[in-house]
Amino acid sequence: xxxxxxxxxxxxxxxxxxxxxxxxxxxxxxxxxxxxxxxxxxxxxxxxxxxxxxxxxxxxxxxxxxxxxxxxxxxxxxxxxxxxxxxxxxxxxxxxxxxxxxxxxxxxxxxxxxxxxxxxxxxxxxxxxxxxxxxxxxxxxxxxxxxxxxxxxxxxxxxxxxxxxxxxxxxxxxxxxxxxxxxxxxxxxxxxxxxxxxxxxxxxxxxxxxxxxxxxxxxxxxxxxxxxxxxxxxxxxxxxxxxxxxxxxxxxxxxxxxxxxxxxxxxxxxxxxxxxxxxxxxxxxxxxxxxxxxxxxxxxxxxxxxxxxxxxxxxxxxxxxxxxxxxxxxxxxxxxxxxxxxxxxxxxxxxxxxxxxxxxxxxxxxxxxxxxxxxxxxxxxxxxxxxxxxxxxxxxxxxxxxxxxxxxxxxxxxxxxxxxxxxxxxxxxxxxxxxxxxxxxxxxxxxxxxxxxxxxxxxxxxxxxxxxxxxxxxxxxxxxxxxxxxxxxxxxxxxxxxxxxxxxxxxxxxxxxxxxxxxxxxxxxxxxxxxxxxxxxxxxxxxxxxxxxxxxxxxxxxxxxxxxxxxxxxxxxxxxxxxxxxxxxxxxxx
Ligand code: ARG
Numbered sequence: 001x002x003x004x005x006x007x008x009x010x011x012x013x014x015x016x017x018x019x020x021x022x023x024x025x026x027x028x029x030x031x032x033x034x035x036x037x038x039x040x041x042x043x044x045x046x047x048x049x050x051x052x053x054x055x056x057x058x059x060x061x062x063x064x065x066x067x068x069x070x071x072x073x074x075x076x077x078x079x080x081x082x083x084x085x086x087x088x089x090x091x092x093x094x095x096x097x098x099x100x101x102x103x104x105x106x107x108x109x110x111x112x113x114x115x116x117x118x119x120x121x122x123x124x125x126x127x128x129x130x131x132x133x134x135x136x137x138x139x140x141x142x143x144x145x146x147x148x149x150x151x152x153x154x155x156x157x158x159x160x161x162x163x164x165x166x167x168x169x170x171x172x173x174x175x176x177x178x179x180x181x182x183x184x185x186x187x188x189x190x191x192x193x194x195x196x197x198x199x200x201x202x203x204x205x206x207x208x209x210x211x212x213x214x215x216x217x218x219x220x221x222x223x224x225x226x227x228x229x230x231x232x233x234x235x236x237x238x239x240x241x242x243x244x245x246x247x248x249x250x251x252x253x254x255x256x257x258x259x260x261x262x263x264x265x266x267x268x269x270x271x272x273x274x275x276x277x278x279x280x281x282x283x284x285x286x287x288x289x290x291x292x293x294x295x296x297x298x299x300x301x302x303x304x305x306x307x308x309x310x311x312x313x314x315x316x317x318x319x320x321x322x323x324x325x326x327x328x329x330x331x332x333x334x335x336x337x338x339x340x341x342x343x344x345x346x347x348x349x350x351x352x353x354x355x356x357x358x359x360x361x362x363x364x365x366x367x368x369x370x371x372x373x374x375x376x377x378x379x380x381x382x383x384x385x386x387x388x389x390x391x392x393x394x395x396x397x398x399x400x401x402x403x404x405x406x407x408x409x410x411x412x413x414x415x416x417x418x419x420x421x422x423x424x425x426x427x428x429x430x431x432x433x434x435x436x437x438x439x440x441x442x443x444x445x446x447x448x449x450x451x452x453x454x455x456x457x458x459x460x461x462x463x464x465x466x467x468x469x470x471x472x473x474x475x476x477x478x479x480x481x482x483x484x485x486x487x488x489x490x491x492x493x494x495x496x497x498x499x500x501x502x503x504x505x506x507x508x509x510x511x512x513x514x515x516x517x518x519x520x521x522x523x524x525x526x527x528x529x530x531x532x533x534x535x536x537x538x539x540x541x542x543x544x545x546x547x548x549x550x551x552x553x554x555x556x557x558x559x560x561x562x563x564x565x566x567x568x569x570x571x572x573x574x575x576x577x578x579x580x581x582x583x584x585x586x587x588x589x590x
Contacts, residue, residue, distance in 0.1 A: 009026060009028045026043050130398045145583060160250075163269065164228070171227040261583050261585075276333055276334055310361075332344065386454075411456055434587065448529075469537075475589050505549045539574065
């Protein structure tokens with residue numbers, strides 16, 4: 001379905017042409033003076049020079065061609081040469097009926113579906129998720145859903161950090177605590193136990209402990225590195241123990257991500273590409289791209305037009321160990337072979353911006369990808385506390401993601417119980433649903449690259465630009481619909497009976513709805529969930545305005561009432577679809 005703005009522009013362009021002017025001048029925009037008009041066209045001003053005429057004369061000529069337009073109720077030329085536009089009720093009503101008839105409310109799926117791999121989440125085995133992992137999961141999940149919605153084939157990969165030094169630290173500490181474990185007996189040739197020798201709680205305690213020890217004790221650090229080496233070089237017992245660490249950790253990670261509504265198609269990790277690294281490095285050497293510099297193997301990625309420093313991409317450190325970049329490059333190689341992607345998308349903190357530039361250039365230069373393969377890094381800003389500094393716990397530590405979620409949940413439950421008077425199972429379930437919406441909307445409503453402040457009072461408020469406000473609006477619609485049914489109304493029967501708007505509030509609501517396909521298209525093209533947040537906020541405001549000025553259920557004219565109910569149904573469907581693209585859902589009631 002065409003975008004409403006395009007239809008309006010077409011009508012205006014035809015008028016410019018009919019009046020003897022260049023059609024291109026007829027582009028229309030949303031009014032920046034909503035008190036005066038709904039849309040506007042500034043083409044007459046732009047054309048003044050070309051036609052050596054006062055803009056108002058052009059505007060008058062064009063307006064004269066629109067006197068019986070089916071699109072514009074009024075097209076008024078005003079000094080110095082604007083065209084102020086108000087749409088006809090019939091045009092708006094027709095457009096909304098058209099939206100209702102389409103499965104995706106006027107959004108057209110792409111005619112060139114792409115194969116996309118999106119790398120997000122990025123948790124590290126044996127380390128608890130912390131607030132730093134929140135944004136990657138939330139934004140990545142939403143981008144995945146949006147791209148899928150417009151018809152791309154998207155594979156989400158969690159890209160576990162499962163192969164580096166933290167593994168050695170955990171194993172070294174396990175060895176110190178239980179040296180008798182069979183995994184450390186290098187002469188052992190039998191089967192290893194199926195049960196892990198630790199719980200997830202123990203694992204989580206072990207990692208920070210070991211990490212602290214290695215900072216204080218050189219020998220400890222050396223021993224941990226030796227463990228990493230043994231793991232990476234394939235010592236049986238270490239590999240078996242590592243498998244346990246992964247298995248235990250992944251169960252826990254899945255649980256947390258599942259609760260958050262974040263799901264991955266692939267649970268690959270850095271370790272998945274370990275066998276690809278030597279071959280890839282050899283190819284890069286043979287291709288003349290990789291060379292030794294200060295003992296390390298590097299690839300230059302500087303370009304002539306660079307204005308800032310661009311260090312080379314390091315493949316092997318001087319001790320022969322591969323680096324973070326090597327893993328990412330080998331992962332690109334693997335994805336190219338397995339998924340044949342048209343685009344690879346990464347979500348990380350913006351502090352990794354330069355890093356991804358290096359990796360992308362290296363991948364392109366060394367031919368790991370095809371010339372037409374798109375590599376996209378979506379960098380995000382930091383979640384800060386109210387002091388404007390990266391969010392910390394009260395005692396200044398890194399906040400665990402689960403604790404953060406718990407805090408939002410507790411606050412939501414407190415608010416819900418306060419209004420309902422009692423805490424029960426339904427209140428707890430509602431609080432959980434709303435808490436995720438509060439947290440996710442609080443995050444996604446900001447442009448990803450910007451830092452934002454985690455403000456629990458604001459995020460959980462049912463007023464203003466918040467997740468709970470959107471959910472309250474949906475709940476309000478659902479409650480009206482339920483009453484309509486209780487009074488004997490039939491939702492199926494009224495479903496598509498949307499008439500032309502008869503009140504201002506109704507028209508405003510329809511015009512807000514009508515922007516849906518344009519919003520989704522922009523969000524998909526720019527990987528920008530915040531555009532969907534801005535859209536649903538505007539839509540929710542329009543709905544609430546309409547609700548406050550209209551006595552819907554008390555309306556005596558059954559046909560009129562049915563039309564309003566149909567409009568509410570469409571608004572509910574659009575809002576629920578949009579929040580699903582953001583990765584959260586609405587409870588039946590609040
Ligand atoms: N595990 C990394 C971290 O916690 C993030 C991984 C990001 N993804 C990537 N392909 N490098 O910082």
